[in-house]
Amino acid sequence: MQIRIADEADLSTIKSLLGTNDLPVADISKALIAGFLVAEDASGLVIGIGGLEQLGSSVLLRSLAVAPEARGLGIASALVARLEDNARACGRQDVWLLTTTAERFFERVGYKNVSREEVHREVRLSRQFAALCPSTASCMRKRLRTATSAPIAERPLSN
Ligand SMILES: CC(C)(COP(=O)(O)OP(=O)(O)OC[C@H]1O[C@@H](n2cnc3c(N)ncnc32)[C@H](O)[C@@H]1OP(=O)(O)O)[C@@H](O)C(=O)NCCC(=O)NCCS
Incomplete structure (x- = not known):
C-alpha cells in the first residue's frame, strides 16, 4: 500500500468511494481534493481516501473512507497520520472533524469529543457542519503535538 x-x-x-459509504459528495471538487490523500494497493487501485479542508485558520479532517475489503489493515490510521503531518506542516495546532459512524475509530487515534459551542466559528459555519451532516454527528478535535526535535533513533550519535 502507498499513500499519495x-x-x-x-x-x-x-466520489464513488464516498457515495458507497454514505459520506457527503455534493461539495467534492477539483479544488477541494487538492487537500486529499489516496491510498493505493500494489496494482494502483485506490482503496482509501481522506482529506483536509481548510476553513480560515482551522482545518477539518473529512471524507475518510476505506474500501470494505481493505479494512482493518491500518489504512485509515495511516491516512489520518499523514493528514495530521500535513496539517502540522501548515502550522495548524488542532484538527477538527464530524462523524456519525466512526467515533470509536477516531478516539483510538487520539480525537476527543467536544461540544459544538467549543468548535471554532469558521468550522461551525462550514458546509459540512451546517448542512451536509446530521445534527446528531459527534464533533471531535485532536490537538496536534509540535515536533520539537528529531526522534531519539534519528539523532546523530555523538561521543
Ligand atoms: C472508519 C474506517 C475509515 C476505518 O478504516 P480502516 O482502514 O479499517 O481502519 P484501521 O485499519 O486503520 O483501524 C484502526 C483501528 O480502528 C478500529 N476500527 C476501524 N473502524 C472502526 C469503527 N468504525 N469503529 C470502531 N473501531 C474501528 C479497527 O478495528 C482498528 O483497531 P485495532 O488497531 O485494535 O486493530 C472504515 O471503517 C470506513 O471506511 N468506514 C466507512 C466510512 C466512514 O464511516 N468514515 C468515517 C467518516 S468521518
Whole structure:
C-alpha cells in the first residue's frame, strides 16, 4: 500500500468511494481534493481516501473512507497520520472533524469529543457542519503535538 496526494484523475473514484459509504459528495471538487490523500494497493487501485479542508485558520479532517475489503489493515490510521503531518506542516495546532459512524475509530487515534459551542466559528459555519451532516454527528478535535526535535533513533550519535 502507498499513500499519495490525490489529483484530478481521482475525482470520480473519490466520489464513488464516498457515495458507497454514505459520506457527503455534493461539495467534492477539483479544488477541494487538492487537500486529499489516496491510498493505493500494489496494482494502483485506490482503496482509501481522506482529506483536509481548510476553513480560515482551522482545518477539518473529512471524507475518510476505506474500501470494505481493505479494512482493518491500518489504512485509515495511516491516512489520518499523514493528514495530521500535513496539517502540522501548515502550522495548524488542532484538527477538527464530524462523524456519525466512526467515533470509536477516531478516539483510538487520539480525537476527543467536544461540544459544538467549543468548535471554532469558521468550522461551525462550514458546509459540512451546517448542512451536509446530521445534527446528531459527534464533533471531535485532536490537538496536534509540535515536533520539537528529531526522534531519539534519528539523532546523530555523538561521543
Ligand atoms: C472508519 C474506517 C475509515 C476505518 O478504516 P480502516 O482502514 O479499517 O481502519 P484501521 O485499519 O486503520 O483501524 C484502526 C483501528 O480502528 C478500529 N476500527 C476501524 N473502524 C472502526 C469503527 N468504525 N469503529 C470502531 N473501531 C474501528 C479497527 O478495528 C482498528 O483497531 P485495532 O488497531 O485494535 O486493530 C472504515 O471503517 C470506513 O471506511 N468506514 C466507512 C466510512 C466512514 O464511516 N468514515 C468515517 C467518516 S468521518
